[in-house]
Amino acid sequence: MAATSTASLLTCAFLPRQGFSESTRSPVWKNKQKQCKRRYGPQVVTAKIELKPPPYMLNALEPHMSKETLEYHWGKHHRGYVDNLNKQIVGTELDGLTLEGVVLVSYNKGDILPAFNNAAQTWNHEFFWESMAPGGGGKPSGDLLKLINRDFGSFEAFVEEFKLAATSQFGSGWAWLAYKANRLDVGNAVNPLPTEEDKKLVVVKSPNAVNPLVWDYFPLLTIDVWEHSYYIDFENRRAEYISTFLEKLVSWETVSMRLEIAKSRSTERDKEAERKRREEEEANLPGGEATEMYLESEGEESEAET
Amino acid sequence: MAFRTLVTKKSVRSSFEQIRGLQTTAFALPDLDYDYGALEPAISGEIMKLHHQKHHQAYVTNYNKALEQLDAAVSKSDSTSIAKLHTALKFNGGGHINHSIFWKNLAPVTEGGGEPPKGSFGGAIDSQFGTLEALVQKMNAEGAALQGSGWVWLGLDKELKRLVVETTANQDPLVSSGANLVPLLGIDVWEHAYYLQYKNVRPDYLKNIWKVINWKFAGEVYEKECPSTG
Numbered sequence: 205m206a207a208t209s210t211a212s213l214l215t216c217a218f219l220p221r222q223g224f225s226e227s228t229r230s231p232v233w234k235n236k237q238k239q240c241k242r243r244y245g246p247q248v249v250t251a252k253i254e255l256k257p258p259p260y261m262l263n264a265l266e267p268h269m270s271k272e273t274l275e276y277h278w279g280k281h282h283r284g285y286v287d288n289l290n291k292q293i294v295g296t297e298l299d300g301l302t303l304e305g306v307v308l309v310s311y312n313k314g315d316i317l318p319a320f321n322n323a324a325q326t327w328n329h330e331f332f333w334e335s336m337a338p339g340g341g342g343k344p345s346g347d348l349l350k351l352i353n354r355d356f357g358s359f360e361a362f363v364e365e366f367k368l369a370a371t372s373q374f375g376s377g378w379a380w381l382a383y384k385a386n387r388l389d390v391g392n393a394v395n396p397l398p399t400e401e402d403k404k405l406v407v408v409k410s411p412n413a414v415n416p417l418v419w420d421y422f423p424l425l426t427i428d429v430w431e432h433s434y435y436i437d438f439e440n441r442r443a444e445y446i447s448t449f450l451e452k453l454v455s456w457e458t459v460s461m462r463l464e465i466a467k468s469r470s471t472e473r474d475k476e477a478e479r480k481r482r483e484e485e486e487a488n489l490p491g492g493e494a495t496e497m498y499l500e501s502e503g504e505e506s507e508a509e510t
Numbered sequence: 511m512a513f514r515t516l517v518t519k520k521s522v523r524s525s526f527e528q529i530r531g532l533q534t535t536a537f538a539l540p541d542l543d544y545d546y547g548a549l550e551p552a553i554s555g556e557i558m559k560l561h562h563q564k565h566h567q568a569y570v571t572n573y574n575k576a577l578e579q580l581d582a583a584v585s586k587s588d589s590t591s592i593a594k595l596h597t598a599l600k601f602n603g604g605g606h607i608n609h610s611i612f613w614k615n616l617a618p619v620t621e622g623g624g625e626p627p628k629g630s631f632g633g634a635i636d637s638q639f640g641t642l643e644a645l646v647q648k649m650n651a652e653g654a655a656l657q658g659s660g661w662v663w664l665g666l667d668k669e670l671k672r673l674v675v676e677t678t679a680n681q682d683p684l685v686s687s688g689a690n691l692v693p694l695l696g697i698d699v700w701e702h703a704y705y706l707q708y709k710n711v712r713p714d715y716l717k718n719i720w721k722v723i724n725w726k727f728a729g730e731v732y733e734k735e736c737p738s739t740g
Binding site: 321411432439 | 659
């Protein structure tokens with residue numbers, strides 16, 4: 205079972221990493237999943253979000269995270285979310301979206317749709333497996349370390365903040381390191397003075413299935429603090445699990461790579477926004493006043509009519 | 511420890527408290543009425559031991575800690591600190607309340623665990639849910655569907671004199687869903703309540719726990735709120 209799904213997923217490994225695809229910001233109606241697997245036929249496309257395996261063997265994180273834990277956590281929990289998600293979205297308007305698309309659409313600005321929990325948990329678990337590596341842990345380097353030092357004071361201060369977030373997530377949930385690049389942009393209220401200071405690393409926690417994508421942050425690292433992720437290995441000792449994760453399992457290489465992608469996506473977004481703003485300005489420049497007059501008079505007319 | 515013993519024995523409050531004029535109530539981990547292994551095979555002794563000695567103890571310890579911090583903040587009129595303590599008080603206080611009821615809701619088969627409710631309580635269940643089985647199915651379904659950690663409850667609305675099935679998230683006590691709600695029976699659906707034995711299969715845990723449910727206790731609480739006439 206595991207072997208066949210792994211084989212069919214190999215092609216997916218070369219696709220752009222979910223989490224940073226453009227679909228986060230722009231229309232999510234594109235389908236990347238179809239490049240992996242899509243049945244063409246006379247009828248509706250059936251939902252097929254894949255169960256993505258961890259990028260290592262299930263015993264590769266021992267002794268820090270046991271094979272048994274991964275067999276249940278990936279083989280049962282993660283699989284359960286994927287199976288239930290596919291059942292939920294088949295034939296609905298969510299069918300055919302990317303996984304990330306389903307997460308964002310079903311979040312529905314906080315008024316969540318039924319598919320959200322399974323979709324977000326599927327996304328979170330993929331992201332979690334890739335946040336770890338055999339022989340992980342230690343300290344980050346390069347730009348990532350520089351930003352950590354800038355935004356938390358030191359690596360040790362970051363570790364403390366991350367541990368606090370993970371231990372104080374009362375109940376089930378997740379703790380995250382994220383790149384917060386979003387600007388104040390609520391309807392027509394746009395941040396008048398965007399600066400580099402808007403872009404920084406933050407530590408956040410989230411309950412149950414929620415993840416920072418829904419706040420328009422770029423997730424960089426996560427730890428699952430649902431009890432099922434540590435109970436077999438650590439029983440009630442969540443703090444010990446969190447320390448072990450940081451000291452022995454985090455793939456800082458992956459986190460660094462995610463940061464680079466997040467920064468370039470964020471820059472692209474800024475450029476795109478700037479280009480749009482210029483276009484609008486230019487469109488308004490020649491004869492701009494006339495256009496304005498026209499709009500105003502139209503407004504007055506319609507007011508007069510009512 | 512000595513301090514806690516003093517308080518739980520309801521002896522004189524320490525002079526320290528009298529000077530401040532504040533009443534510090536230190537809560538203690540209640541003993542179980544049965545051995546850890548007595549609920550097997552429905553719930554393993556290992557789960558019961560960890561659940562009681564580690565999880566419930568942590569709620570008690572952290573609740574007392576938060577209450578001490580609250581006293582200190584109140585005595586300094588530090589409203590920011592008082593507000594900040596809200597989540598820790600609710601979570602740990604709720605954890606202590608919920609688990610204290612939960613232990614009473616369970617009993618070994620040899621001591622009446624799983625014996626169906628009788629009297630007016632049994633009658634109320636039948637008239638409201640049809641059958642006991644229907645109530646069990648309803649609680650199992652709601653418990654299995656609960657996202658993340660929490661509880662599924664059979665409660666009594668003491669104003670309307672009606673039984674209700676409710677779920678609460680995390681360690682929210684039933685009273686947070688309505689001031690009139692009295693918990694009769696609470697089932698813990700946090701993963702720590704079943705994971706070592708049932709792993710990801712929460713429905714199996716829910717199916718089996720009814721074999722050790724102490725309906726007699728729930729009936730006593732019900733009778734107290736709704737005394738039978740006649």
